Amino acid sequence: xxxxxxxxxxxxxxxxxxxxxxxxxxxxxxxxxxxxxxxxxxxxxxxxxxxxxxxxxxxxxxxxxxxxxxxxxxxxxxxxxxxxxxxxxxxxxxxxxxxxxxxxxxxxxxxxxx
Numbered sequence: 001x002x003x004x005x006x007x008x009x010x011x012x013x014x015x016x017x018x019x020x021x022x023x024x025x026x027x028x029x030x031x032x033x034x035x036x037x038x039x040x041x042x043x044x045x046x047x048x049x050x051x052x053x054x055x056x057x058x059x060x061x062x063x064x065x066x067x068x069x070x071x072x073x074x075x076x077x078x079x080x081x082x083x084x085x086x087x088x089x090x091x092x093x094x095x096x097x098x099x100x101x102x103x104x105x106x107x108x109x110x111x112x113x114x
Contacts, residue, residue: 025104032100039096043088050081054089056097 036056044051049069053062069078 028104029101032104033097036093036097036100039093041089041092041096043085043092045084045088046081050078050085052082052085052089054086054093056093058090058093060086060089 039056040053040061042051042053042062046069049066051062051064052060055061063082065078065082069081071077
């Protein structure tokens, strides 16, 4: 007579192992997130005329503008440079976060491998 229910290949033992692996992965993800929050990324635009630093918490922590770029007749260019540098810094910190999580999850996109 065939077994009903349960998990194929070992029953509750496999489920317990799976839960332990999930808990371990959760701890690793929390540690990686905490480590990422202490990092900072600086990106530049306009050949370094504008630099923006972003924390692992995705907060802008510093903006540096070369005084030579400040032109009251062309404020739009300065705005574009700030926006470009900020977006690049955010992309870089996001890439670090994805790389960190991917190393833990084995490339499952941050999700659990089941």
